[in-house]
Each structure stands twice: as C-alpha cells, then as structure tokens.
Amino acid sequence: MLTVEERKWIEENDILDRYVFGRLTEEEAARFQFLLDRDPSFLEEMEFNTAIIAAIRQKGRLDMKQRLQEALKDESGMELHVSQHTSETRRTLPLILKIAAALIALVGGSVITYQLFFNKPVEVPLAEKEINVKSTPEQTDTPKEEKKQPIVPDQSKKVAAKKSTSKQKSEEKPMIAATPPENLMQKHNQKFRVESYMMPKPNEVKATLVNTDLKTEQETIILFKNPTDLVAVNIKETHSEDNGKLLWFFVLYDNQILNVYVDNSKYLALFKNAKLTASASSLHIETKDASYVVDLKSADKFRKAVIKP
Amino acid sequence: MKNIKKPGGIILLGGKSKRMGTDKYLLPFFNLTLVERLIAELEKTVQEVILITNEPQKLNFLPHKKYPDHYAIPCALTGLHAGLKNSNYELNFVLACDLPLFDSRMIPYFVEQINESVSIAVPKTAKGFEPLCGLYSRNNLVEIEKMFVEENYAIHDLFDRIPAKVIMAEKIEAITHPYVFFNMNTPAEYEEAQKLYAALNKKS
Numbered sequence: 218m219l220t221v222e223e224r225k226w227i228e229e230n231d232i233l234d235r236y237v238f239g240r241l242t243e244e245e246a247a248r249f250q251f252l253l254d255r256d257p258s259f260l261e262e263m264e265f266n267t268a269i270i271a272a273i274r275q276k277g278r279l280d281m282k283q284r285l286q287e288a289l290k291d292e293s294g295m296e297l298h299v300s301q302h303t304s305e306t307r308r309t310l311p312l313i314l315k316i317a318a319a320l321i322a323l324v325g326g327s328v329i330t331y332q333l334f335f336n337k338p339v340e341v342p343l344a345e346k347e348i349n350v351k352s353t354p355e356q357t358d359t360p361k362e363e364k365k366q367p368i369v370p371d372q373s374k375k376v377a378a379k380k381s382t383s384k385q386k387s388e389e390k391p392m393i394a395a396t397p398p399e400n401l402m403q404k405h406n407q408k409f410r411v412e413s414y415m416m417p418k419p420n421e422v423k424a425t426l427v428n429t430d431l432k433t434e435q436e437t438i439i440l441f442k443n444p445t446d447l448v449a450v451n452i453k454e455t456h457s458e459d460n461g462k463l464l465w466f467f468v469l470y471d472n473q474i475l476n477v478y479v480d481n482s483k484y485l486a487l488f489k490n491a492k493l494t495a496s497a498s499s500l501h502i503e504t505k506d507a508s509y510v511v512d513l514k515s516a517d518k519f520r521k522a523v524i525k526p
Numbered sequence: 527m528k529n530i531k532k533p534g535g536i537i538l539l540g541g542k543s544k545r546m547g548t549d550k551y552l553l554p555f556f557n558l559t560l561v562e563r564l565i566a567e568l569e570k571t572v573q574e575v576i577l578i579t580n581e582p583q584k585l586n587f588l589p590h591k592k593y594p595d596h597y598a599i600p601c602a603l604t605g606l607h608a609g610l611k612n613s614n615y616e617l618n619f620v621l622a623c624d625l626p627l628f629d630s631r632m633i634p635y636f637v638e639q640i641n642e643s644v645s646i647a648v649p650k651t652a653k654g655f656e657p658l659c660g661l662y663s664r665n666n667l668v669e670i671e672k673m674f675v676e677e678n679y680a681i682h683d684l685f686d687r688i689p690a691k692v693i694m695a696e697k698i699e700a701i702t703h704p705y706v707f708f709n710m711n712t713p714a715e716y717e718e719a720q721k722l723y724a725a726l727n728k729k730s
Contacts, residue, residue, distance in 0.1 A: 413693040415644065 219259055223252060533637060534615030535572035537564055538605035538622050538658060539579040540595070545712045549584065551623040553716060556723070560626055565590065571630040572619055578608045601679040602658055607670050610662060622658035626710045626719040627726070629702035636661040639691040646690035649698050651707050656695075657681045659707070 219227075227233060232241065232249055241249060253260045412425045494501035502509040539551050539561065546553075551561040558566065561577070565588070568575050575590055582592040593612040595604045602622075609620055617640060619633050632649075639647040645663035649656045658681075669687050673679070684690075699706055703726055710719045 412697045413639070413691055415689050415691045 219252060219256060227252075531617075531637065532571075532573050532615075533617035533619045533633065533661060534613045535565075535568040535575035536606075536609030536613060536618050536620045537561065537568065537575060537577050538602070538609065538620065539577055539581075539585070540600065540602075540605050541622075541624070546710075546716065547713070550710060550716070552584065555626060555720065561585070561588070561623060563626070564621060564623060564628060567628055567630045568619065568621060571633040573615060576609065576612060578605050578612075597674055599674075599679055602681045603670060603673065603679050603684070606658075606662065606681065607667065607674070610664050610667050610670070613664060616664055617661060618664065619661050620658060624710050625656075625659055625707065626716075627703070627705045627708045627723060628659065629706050631702050632698045632706065633661070635698070635701055636693070639693065644689060644691045646685065646688055648685065648690050648692060649695055649707070650692045651695040655682060655685070655692070656707055657684075 227249075230245065232245060414425070415423050492501075492503045494503075499510050537551075539549075541550075551559065551564075553560050555563045565575050577585060577588070577590050577592045578595065579585060579592055580594045582594070585592055591612070593608055595608045596611055597604045597607065605622075606620055610618060617637065619636065621628060636647040640661060640663065645665055646660065648660035666684070666688055670684065673683065673687070685692075695707060705722045705726065708715075708719060708722060710716055
C-alpha cells in the first residue's frame with residue numbers, strides 16, 4: 218500500500234496525469250516506477266485512473282473533431298487549430314474532481330468513449346489507414362548525422378525485449394492519439410505530397426502541399442497550440458539536457474493523413490507512405506521498407522525507435 | 527546592401543578532399559575545372575560570385591574575389607560565416623564544391639521563399655538537409671556568430687534557431703533535373719558525375 222506521504226506526493230504534483238502524458242521528470246518517473254513495481258494494487262488503481270484521464274482527453278478530441286470538420290469545410294484555408302481544452306481541464310481541476318467528472322461522463326452514457334476504451338484494442342482507428350502520398354524511392358527522410366538520430370529504422374524487425382511486467386501492462390493502456398472525424402475517413406482518391414515546410418514556432422508547421430492529381434498547391438498551416446493533444450514528451454537524450462523534446466504528429470488534409478512526423482526539436486523525421494498505430498505508450502510507424510516504434514513513455518527509451526516485433 | 531532580390535553567389539571551396547585524393551574543385555570537368563563550371567552556372571542567376579578558400583593561390587587563374595575563413599574551425603558553418611561576412615548582397619546563394627551537377631534554375635524558386643519571416647531556404651533530400659546548397663540572408667550572421675561564441679558549430683542547429691524554409695528535393699528536381707544533388711567525393715563519383723553531366727547535356 219502507498220503511504221500517506223506517497224499519495225500526497227502523487228496528488229500534489231499531478232504525477233498521475235503527467236505520467237499519462239509523458240511529462241514526468243526523470244527523477245519523478247523513477248520514483249513513480251518504484252511505487253508501481255512495489256505495489257501491484259497501486260498499479261491496478263493507476264491503470265484504471267489513466268483510462269479515465271484518457272477518456273477525458275478523448276472528450277477533448279471529440280471537440281477537436283468537430284473543429285476539424287468545420288475547418289475542412291471552409292474552402293478558404295486549412296488552418297487546423299488543435300484545442301487546449303483537455304490540458305486546461307487537466308490543469309485546473311484536482312485529480313479527484315477529474316476522476317469524478319469522468320465517471321459521471323462515462324456512466325452518463327458516453328457510449329462512444331466507452332467503446333473506444335473498453336471494447337476496442339489499443340489501435341487507433343486511423344492507424345490502419347495508409348497514407349496516400351506520392352512516395353520517393355527512399356521512404357524515410359531522416360537526418361544525415363546518424364549518431365544523433367533519435368529515430369532508427371528497423372530493417373530486421375526484431376523483437377524489442379520488454380523489461381518488466383509493469384511496462385508490458387503500460388503498453389496495454391487505452392490510446393490517447395487523435396482520431397480524424399468520420400467524414401474525413403471517407404474514401405477519397407486525391408494524392409498529396411509535401412513540397413516544403415517550415416516550423417516557425419515549436420508547435421506550428423507551415424507546409425505547402427501539392428495535389429499530385431490536380432497539380433495544385435496549397436499552403437497549409439497546422440497549429441498545435443497544445444502539443445499534448447498530439448502526445449508530446451520530453452526527452453533528454455537527443456541533443457540537450459535541457460530542452461530535448463519529442464513531438465509526433467501527422468499532417469491531416471482533407472480526408473487523408475499525408476505524412477507522419479516525429480520531431481525531437483533538432484530533427485524532423487518524415488515518414489511517407491506509412492501506417493500509423495498509436496497507443497498511450499508508443500507510436501508504431503510502418504513504411505514500405507521499415508518499421509519503427511517510438512516509445513512515448515520513458516525518457517530512457519527515447520534514444521531511438523525500438524525495433525518492432 | 528545592393529540588391530535584395532537578386533542574390534550574390536558564394537562558393538565554399540573548403541574540405542580536404544581526402545577520398546578524392548586531390549582538390550575536387552580543380553578537377554577537369556569537360557572544358558573547365560569544376561569550380562569554373564560552378565561559377566558559370568551560378569553566374570546565370572546571381573549578381574556576383576565570391577569564393578571562400580584558405581588557399582587562394584590555387585585559384586589565381588580566376589578573377590573572382592577570394593576570402594579565407596574568419597574562424598579557424600574546419601566546418602561548414604565557418605565557410606558560411608566567411609561567405610556572408612564578405613558578401614555585398616542581402617541574399618546569398620551558398621554552394622559547396624561537391625555538387626558538380628548543380629543547376630542554377632533552382633535559385634529563383636529559393637528567392638521566392640524568402641520574406642520577412644523567412645531568411646533561410648534549404649533543400650532536403652532523402653539523406654537529409656543540403657545546407658550548402660541554400661539561400662541565406664546576411665541578417666543571419668548575428669545568429670551564426672552567437673553559435674561560434676557558444677562553440678556550437680553544427681550548421682543544422684542554425685535551422686533550429688532561425689526558422690528555415692525547407693524545400694523538398696522533389697520540388698527542386700522537378701525545376702532542374704533528377705541528379706542536381708549528386709554528391710561527388712570519390713574518383714568513382716567523379717567519373718559518374720561526368721557521365722551524368724554528358725547525358726543531361728545530350729538530353730537538353
């Protein structure tokens with residue numbers, strides 16, 4: 218059992234919530250992991266709570282879906298604003314209230330949420346969707362300096378050994394990745410490629426997309442005002458002890474996922490023609506030539522993408 | 527600064543050419559040396575070409591202005607710094623001498639990308655950035671000098687500090703030709719470059 222002191226530490230520091238979103242410091246993560254390993258009942262309790270938190274996030278995502286739908290209906294532009302709703306909720310409410318609110322929401326008949334998190338496997342619906350991008354001979358656009366690359370292609374597809382049962386359990390948690398609106402999942406045959414891009418701010422990508430069928434170009438601005446909406450985690454290994462970051466996101470345009478990007482703030486890795494599967498703990502990216510697993514949970518595992526089974 | 531729209535040209539002639547075994551920019555490339563070919567290609571689009579070299583005596587046969595590195599650190603950032611520092615132009619197309627099939631038709635597209643909020647335009651191939659085939663504003667000198675003070679010599683880090691417009695190679699290849707980023711570092715690649723160049727000229 219956890220001591221009063223330990224529970225106080227968890228509540229006061231918002232440990233549970235920050236754990237879900239990969240925002241614990243190394244020290245906090247180590248202490249938290251120690252508690253999980255020591256106390257199986259706490260592990261169970263934590264998993265239940267993380268499911269609820271994920272449900273809260275999902276509600277935010279449903280709001281986001283609505284906004285995406287509206288944005289995409291607007292022919293004048295493709296400005297996709299991802300809301301801060303979920304994180305604000307997370308920051309302003311104490312954990313217990315959040316849990317209570319989530320329980321009410323769940324019991325109150327949130328069938329969609331229920332199905333998402335209790336009746337489905339860990340994969341996100343969009344995960345199975347293949348990106349329709351005109352591919353280049355080399356599918357993965359990774360940086361030159363291999364020693365610094367955080368994302369390492371897995372050509373051999375060997376199995377990454379799992380170190381502990383708690384880690385195994387953590388990978389079975391509900392997913393928190395974004396899902397596109399239903400109308401975006403409709404069949405559509407237009408193909409796009411990214412012609413150029415820049416990241417003027419950490420959470421903003423401006424990309425010029427080319428419709429390869431119609432030969433038209435469109436400037437697309439994707440604003441990730443709240444990077445946690447797309448799963449952001451801090452990492453230290455990539456280039457700096459202070460400001461290493463890992464963001465992953467996909468460029469969604471019309472009904473297509475164009476590309477999957479993984480950004481560690483030093484390099485932006487671009488995965489074209491890929492399948493994306495996201496869970497709370499990892500990001501699975503499969504291209505034609507290689508598979509990647511980007512672990513989203515522990516800083517220790519962010520050195521490189523882990524080989525996928 | 528003289529002309530903001532038509533850039534200056536900077537060719538970086540550093541590098542030890544270890545794998546080539548001789549200065550690659552002095553290798554004959556059809557009727558010219560490689561450096562002459564790059565100058566001629568750049569001059570189709572830029573106002574003036576300057577050369578950054580620590581061995582100017584090897585280039586006495588060329589009338590172009592030659593400047594040495596300002597810092598004694600052998601890296602691409604040093605060459606970029608020296609080029610921008612000695613340029614008279616606001617915008618500068620910076621080119622390394624290991625791209626023998628460089629095609630200046632890409633330059634106007636790069637210039638189009640520059641605006642108030644974008645002062646760097648660099649291509650990105652499947653292998654990564656090509657920072658020494660890009661367009662840089664002279665305004666970036668301040669940030670580059672800061673990097674030297676911080677002893678950070680990684681040119682890629684410049685793109686973290688100053689928002690850079692990254693242009694996918696596909697786009698540039700569509701404007702120019704598919705081998706525009708062919709990199710030449712070995713005798714075999716030198717041979718291949720000549721074959722490709724001949725084939726491209728024949729085709730055109």
